Amino acid sequence: MTKTPDSAVRSYIDQHRAAFLDDLASWLRIPSVSADPARSGEVRRSAEWLAEKLRETGFPVAEIWETGSASGDEGRGLPAVFAEWPSGEPDAPTVLVYGHHDVQPAAREDGWATEPFEPVVADGRMYGRGAADDKGQVFFHTLGVRAHLAATGRTAPAVNLKLLIEGEEESGSPHFAALVRRHADRLACDAVIVSDTGMWAEDTPTVCTGMRGLADCQIDLYGPDQDIHSGSFGGAVPNPATEAARLAAALHDADRRVAVPGFYDGVVELTERERELFAELPFDEAEWLRVARSHGTLGEAGHTTLERIWARPTAEVNGIWGGYTGPGGKTIVPSSAHLKLSFRLVAGQEVEKVREAVRDWVAERLPAGIRHEIVFPGATRPCLTPLDHPALRSLVRSMGRAFGQEVRFTREGGSGPAADLQDVLGVPVLFLGISVPSDGWHSVNEKVELDLLLKGVETSAYLWSDLAGSWTPGEDAR
């Protein structure tokens, strides 16, 4: 396996660090807030700025990709950026880096200490909206690939490098799956590297090895044709609010395991090694509860908090409503009641099987006189990279060289567009992120730690050589 000389990478980064940070600051000045229709022009400007910067970096292809109506979807989407830099070597692996260039809304009056779209460097940090989520983490790949070339003397990366940087992530990526399907040929690759997550802590570099999937549903229950008087009829006819509550309550057994028959079918259980790795992380439950703004832990018996949020499937009541909800009382049997549920899924669970299990379970539990409808608006599949996957080992090795520390493993409890890439392109998804929990994602005073940002650059610089030298795509599939 070829190693990029670490000192060459580091000295290249040192030389170009100032210009790199200046460039990132310029990008952060573009308020590419995808949720704000008044700023859709800024999202476009951000895409154009990035495409131009990627061309400057050396990518022979850097295009704006339109989303939304062009694809036949409703509404007009916000542009993504696609770039491509072929290796020139016939057997090189192809890697697609995913990130996003849109940002969350931000305004000084929300409580920012500085103007959110006027980046400020102080105390070894760059403050500004998008510094960590996600412009900073997209941008470290630009200096990374240059350092990789400088240190190896190459004129093109050791892997076929592709980037897809979307502009609607903070608005729920409504057109992303369609975009990936439409351009599946050009996005074809052997692995996806997602640079839109974080690591455990400043002093604990980690690699995320999976995200949970998601299937949500709405259940509507109908009883009497209108609200009826609980004095005249209560106690003798079924009450849809009671039945909605009975459904929601029956979701979990006394051990807080999901009680829908078949729900756990196929679940890939944690190995003892994975449980040990989770347990070795310096987890402070009190601090975690503070961040969760919660006042107690509760979940599936036999599992730790980290196992519950990272590796176990769950059922959650996101909303419940029915009957009278105004001031005072109203003695009615309500006409209808409603539930919004979501299920987090882990590797081995199939969305369609979970839906069927839920459908059957609901239908079986309702008494005569309660009509129901159930819809499953969307779903995201889970993704999980085995710990012994060669590309993952390559990533961990590169990160270890950059940080000079053992790299540990985490997972992500949420669900994201990464799964669309996995599913449409049929390749594993790896996560390379250097953000830390204090970075203020979606909050005020968002920042990125400059030394971590440069470790990201360095990881990126080592990764392409390491991957090309240690991985023959297809090997992992055997």
Next chain:
Amino acid sequence: MTKTPDSAVRSYIDQHRAAFLDDLASWLRIPSVSADPARSGEVRRSAEWLAEKLRETGFPVAEIWETGSASGDEGRGLPAVFAEWPSGEPDAPTVLVYGHHDVQPAAREDGWATEPFEPVVADGRMYGRGAADDKGQVFFHTLGVRAHLAATGRTAPAVNLKLLIEGEEESGSPHFAALVRRHADRLACDAVIVSDTGMWAEDTPTVCTGMRGLADCQIDLYGPDQDIHSGSFGGAVPNPATEAARLAAALHDADRRVAVPGFYDGVVELTERERELFAELPFDEAEWLRVARSHGTLGEAGHTTLERIWARPTAEVNGIWGGYTGPGGKTIVPSSAHLKLSFRLVAGQEVEKVREAVRDWVAERLPAGIRHEIVFPGATRPCLTPLDHPALRSLVRSMGRAFGQEVRFTREGGSGPAADLQDVLGVPVLFLGISVPSDGWHSVNEKVELDLLLKGVETSAYLWSDLAGSWTPGEDAR
């Protein structure tokens, strides 16, 4: 026991029937809609009209009683009418008739075939808002007492007769309990006769022997300090919507009995005789379901529908809400969730004990990390007249003479201001109503059947003599 000669009563009623109906029609023309602030003047005119009519009838005392701010309550109430006609005999029982002179809103465009405040007599019925609920049923007592006097040759009724006709019943009687407490001395009596209910059917005269009580509560559950992300935290922290559902679901066991420990303590169970009497009523469950606008029956195992709505205590979810209830989905663990519950109570249950049982049950069931508040905004006690109560037997006898039929027994599942009279005055409450389910209470084309209305007059005419001759108040308490 003295019996009023039935033929004398009947001929008196025949002679005065036309004028009686004319008078009732005049009263129905006054749109005394208590819920409409623009018509508070009409409610007052209705009270004044009734007081004047009661004076004409012979009541030596007929007064307007103000409610609301005069009593120190907030807001300005609508007037009640109080009338009194002493018997003149030292040992005569004292009876208080309760009814109301306000009516539900009504407009031709709601679907009335005629103008709601222009009474029309057709097909043996008088149509108009208030014909049955409640002006017609208040008014039959005026001709009733005159027929009683004419047939017995008395110049004053055989009982000390009092009337309290309130003007806010259709608005929830907000000032009624205070009014009764303020005038408890003048309202002192041995029994209350409520003429604001109905009977089973045209061909099935019945007497209602009890109403259920009511205790309602709101339970607020608080989890995370704000809605939090179900991907990052779901499955590891308590969810107040889940806990609200678990509470609501745990209200009933698999037999749909109320599962709050202690809830049934003291409940006066139905006797075999009472169950037989209920079972003998010509109950058509399909028709009942049609009226209930429901699509199935469901309730406490081991009891019939009539037992469930009339004689069994119940717990009902009137409202439940928490989390996201808008379109689409939102993957959150909600910060709070809320329940509005109400409990129908039967004789033997104490409001304060039920509240305590519910309080304890809620506190015990919630996991650490869920804070809760519980409030009990109001309560109405149940009332029940034993079947062998002498005043009830008197009422049944009088009604039987008027109808020439066996009188059966019903109960009322709802809860009403009658309980305030029972509780404040400490006397039994009896129900004398001649309305039938087709009368259109609170609906369009409200009417009263004229022959039933006159049976009400006749019952009233017999009742005062029968009560005076057969009941020594205090005997029932032995």
